[in-house]
Amino acid sequence: MSDKGSNLAISDLVSAMGEGTGKPPFSDQPQEPDDWTLVIRPKSGWFDLHLGDLWRYRDLVMLFVRRDFVSLYKQTILGPLWFIIQPLLTTITFTIIFGNIAQLSTDGLPKMLFYMSGITAWNYFSDCLTKTSETFSSNAGIFGKVYFPRLAVPVSIIISNLIKFGIQLGLFLAFYIYFLTQGSAVQPTAALWLFPLLLLMMGALGLGAGIIVSSMTTRYRDLRFLVQFGVQLLMYTTPVIFPLSKIPDQYRWIILANPMTPIIETFRYAFLGTGTFSWEMLAYSAAATAVILALGVLLFNHVEKTFMDTV
């Protein structure tokens, strides 16, 4: 009896993975001393962002978007209809509680439209923020095994929320057109041209704030709980359920300091023709957004390299 029987699998391995004998792929290229495709160093500089990497992995970003979208409503009966049901019910609730019972002003706008415009815009921002803030904690498994630009995850979240926002915007537009044809006191203004900018700012602000939180939660888990109700509290400092014009002067600065305020007000002004719109406020908001996003990207980039050691 031969003693080789038990070594069958091993001989397979050998024949399969024995040393390569083919020609080296680089053989016909001139060899330079620093001809390296990748250099791994300890923490590189704060500004070494590899944003090019993110572009190279754009297919992955889109696949993440697809995954999030497809997996979210698998095995639900209503599926993507939930995207519509949620803002619709919230609008109705707000209309009843804040509009009819509390009798809060809506700047003379139809209550449904007023609340729905605020909720639609706010939802996009807050979803971006809360979802991206979980980047590290909910992807620890993948992050620990494979390298890809970590920013791909939050960016994909922003994009999948954009799709959701598109659907909710469609709902808003349906109501909007209905009210327009009913001759309500609403009218679109030229500020509508700013809509793409508003969208960009909301996404960027949500992304920036979200990745700041996610970078810090890797070391400071408490932040995860703070985000839960922090976002809720933040909504009350944003003119979602009240118009900026009705805020007493002594509280006004709080509302104005919130970079989301000009975005929501401009959004409303663009579609409905009423609201506080000023270029200065919008410029402040854009600047704050840029700072928060830049800070977020820097922090995120700094944390992603050593994240696996602290989780």
Add this chain to the structure above:
Amino acid sequence: MSETVIQIENLSKQYRLGVIGGKRLVDDINRQWAKFRGKPDPLSKVGKASSRSDFETDEIWALNDVSLEVRQGEVLGIIGRNGAGKSTLLKILSRVTAPTRGEVRVKGRIASLLEVGTGFHPELTGRENVFLNGAILGMTKSEIRRRFDEIVEFSGIQQFIDTPVKRYSSGMYVRLAFSVAAHLEPEILIVDEVLAVGDAAFRSKCLGKMQSVNREDGRTVLFVSHDMASVEALCKRGIVLEAGDVSFDGDVTEAVNRYLRPREVQAEANELEDRPREGIGGARIHSIRFEGDDGNVRTHFRMGEPLNVVVKANFEKTMRNPIFGVNLLTDRGVMVADCRSSHYQYQIGQVTGTVEYRMRIPSVSLYPRTYVAEPWVCESEGAPDLDWVHEAATFAITANPDYLGGATVTASHGVTHLSTEWAAEVIAN
């Protein structure tokens, strides 16, 4: 001579052990948070001086000044005990974590298989997961699309490709994941024991695929495994990592031998302090020795001879009927037997202080090769070990002309002799 594709220079990685522990996590958070805000370290202010010094002694270097060059087309085996730094090295090379010091320069695309099926989403279909997993591993969509049919055909689960993977059997899941990995075609492949999963037939199919790729472009492979046999078979060059250092770099057979052969057995192995060990504490094993029936300490025994393993352990508290044990392994790390006193209902009664226990094998039926003994003690059956010394000592078994009728037996005949009875008759003529 082919060119260098991986150049590792003075690579070091430091971990803080405390990050894992409960109380220190809090400390760490406070500390980092303070550092983040530019405030002084809160721990030094609160007067927890001891806690802070704990902290500093708990910093360990998982990799310490490792320098290494890998040439194109090489298949390099990386071996070492748990905690020697293998995984850390792989993690740095796969860019999952950053080094503390030093630099790695790489030429060509690296794909690391630290796991198969990373990022598989249970709700998505096989088709969707192929794309997702491929993209996570660094392929572009068009690359995956080009190889998609090949991947699916290779996995052999064509009919289930549009079924969510949560409905897959674990075998199907692994097949699909492997297929994606096998079609990666990077210049440098890092493999961390993932080859150990999956059924043998599929595994050889998978490796056959790698072979064809290998032939064409001379791929470089870094292979990490605890299975010495496959490392030895696969690689020509091996490095041994020991406590974060490269303790050997050269021919793979020698590397494996270095790794496997613990220090020479002394007349009496009193120095077990530096051996890796695990256990919850409460008892500590101090020494081990091998004796013939005449009481002489020896390292070589003939097959069929009696062998005594004598272990000295110190019990820090009084215990009733603890279980004594000795694990026997081959020099290749294959477990031969877990020998324990409880199998023989041996009861010592109340013990405390230093105890010497003796395991006698009346007739060693092990085939000639080197064996490793690992003594351990535990409080009762099923309880965690109080102390367990890994690779405490080795002994060698040599052929014995007086045993088994003088038959020539060698290591290639197996590990242990089984006592058998034979009968034969002619049933047809």
